[in-house]
Amino acid sequence: MHELGITQNVLSIVLKEATKAGASRVTKVSLKVGEWSTVEPDCLKFYFGILAKGTLAEGAEVAVEQVPVAYACENCGHEYIPLVSAFACPRCSSNKGKLITGRELFVDSIEVENADSGSAKSSGCK
């Protein structure tokens, strides 16, 4: 529902990194999107195509890796993928699970042409 604003953020991250690297064109954008990130990948791709027009990222392929929801049991430490009908830990039945993946939403990497070599550095993700 709010993918337009999200996609604007994605594009600005992509353009900043590409400019920093001295690239002439962005050919691919790789994103990691959690199952519970409330972002619809197809919708994001659609907006990206529109927003990127006239920028370095025009025509870039957008690859979305969907990250499933996973829990870690706070009782026994077991990591598992919950079923909607069964969130409890399958090992010890505790429902003191903590979400460990499934809500992420980040730009993982970009592929560019004609970048200055040696300028590629990760910005890091907390």
Add this chain to the structure above:
Amino acid sequence: MQIPVVQKVLAANDLLAGEMRAEFEKFGLFVVNIMGSPGAGKTSLIEQTLSRAGDLKIGVVEGDLATSLDAERIARHGAQVVQINTGGACHLDASMVRKALDRIDVTSLDVLIIENVGNLVCPVSFDLGETARVVVCSIPEGDDKVLKYPAIFSSASIVVLNKIDLLPYVPFDLAKFEESIANIGRRLIKVSCNTGDGLDNWMEWLRARQV
């Protein structure tokens, strides 16, 4: 050539929310982000809370697409209230709350209640610097909401089920709903903002100011 980026798309929001959270902690302020469908009873719950507040000092930030109807309802109770009109945004974000804080004296408050935009999807992703998240759900919405919207319910600190006075008139399997809440390991408080049923339990939770 591939360039690793690894940057959160909502980094700016998260950073601001984190700063606000640190500030709230400094004042010992308990901040509640109330989420739920349109019509679940979020504003009614806040009104009932204010009329039972006693010496608990509560301020309210009202998020709405348009109109100040809710803020007017809240203001009648004499609480400090700030209206945010999102102009169509489907959720509040940290920057909207930050701006609202310029118009409210948080240092004089025990509790700050933020009423999010009525929506069971988008508000999940946006940290507002809150201490606790409350999801308000109501009998007419049906007993399957937890199964259909697991992300928001599992991000909640507690779930409030409102309009329990309608149980005799609306097909709603209470046992099934309770089971789905137990399944995600959350506490459920059943209330009726209409009759006042169960609101003591809610106030007890709020006064304890423990997540």
